[in-house]
Amino acid sequence: METHLDVEMDRLRQRLLLMASHAEMAVAQASQALTQRDEELAMRVWENDRIIDHLEVDTDEMIIQQLTKAPLATDLRLVTVAIKISKNLERIGDEATKIAKRAIDLCREAPVKIKLDLPQMTRLTLGMLKASLDAFGNQNPAAARAVIPDDRKVDLLNKKIHQALALQMAKHPDTINRCLHLMVVSKSLERIADHATNIAEDVVYLCEARDIRHTGAKWPEAT
Numbered sequence: 001m002e003t004h005l006d007v008e009m010d011r012l013r014q015r016l017l018l019m020a021s022h023a024e025m026a027v028a029q030a031s032q033a034l035t036q037r038d039e040e041l042a043m044r045v046w047e048n049d050r051i052i053d054h055l056e057v058d059t060d061e062m063i064i065q066q067l068t069k070a071p072l073a074t075d076l077r078l079v080t081v082a083i084k085i086s087k088n089l090e091r092i093g094d095e096a097t098k099i100a101k102r103a104i105d106l107c108r109e110a111p112v113k114i115k116l117d118l119p120q121m122t123r124l125t126l127g128m129l130k131a132s133l134d135a136f137g138n139q140n141p142a143a144a145r146a147v148i149p150d151d152r153k154v155d156l157l158n159k160k161i162h163q164a165l166a167l168q169m170a171k172h173p174d175t176i177n178r179c180l181h182l183m184v185v186s187k188s189l190e191r192i193a194d195h196a197t198n199i200a201e202d203v204v205y206l207c208e209a210r211d212i213r214h215t216g217a218k219w220p221e222a223t
Contacts, residue, residue, distance in 0.1 A: 031189075118161060158187065
């Protein structure tokens with residue numbers, strides 16, 4: 001029979017998943033606004049960041065309430081993980097807002113004529129975020145582990161994009177302001193990938209009671 005605590009824990013999971021859906025949507029819409037030069041969509045992302053902030057506050061209140069009920073070890077892991085995932089989701093929302101703000105600025109200037117791997121970086125980052133959140137929703141540690149190696153790929157793309165933009169600014173000083181906006185976008189995507197990795201590591205801890213941060217255990221086992 002489902003206990004009152006079970007119901008409360010399920011409510012906590014659902015609240016996190018709701019917050020996750022808003023954070024994922026914010027990143028996707030901010031990236032779309034940048035690509036399509038859609039200032040109205042970028043403004044909507046900026047304005048909707050308050051929803052994620054309110055959800056974080058509500059989630060924190062739920063977590064505090066659960067901690068006062070002396071949950072069992074398995075439930076305590078969920079509460080602990082919820083604290084961390086909530087913070088990561090709030091920061092993902094902040095990074096999406098940064099991308100939206102830069103999209104607004106870039107919409108008001110001519111496009112920079114430079115080929116960047118930004119679309120590839122965006123796809124990879126969004127894929128990591130979706131996969132880590134799905135792994136949490138399904139409590140799938142193997143899927144969570146599969147997310148983690150992609151963080152290195154995003155780091156390399158960020159470095160490559162920054163190098164290309166630095167060269168562009170050196171050759172064409174009139175593009176410096178626009179290139180700096182694009183650098184911020186790239187860095188925000190890299191940070192979102194970091195947060196997605198953090199969530200994936202938290203899923204493994206939740207499911208296996210193993211802290212895989214800073215260890216070789218985070219990588220998928222060879223088949």
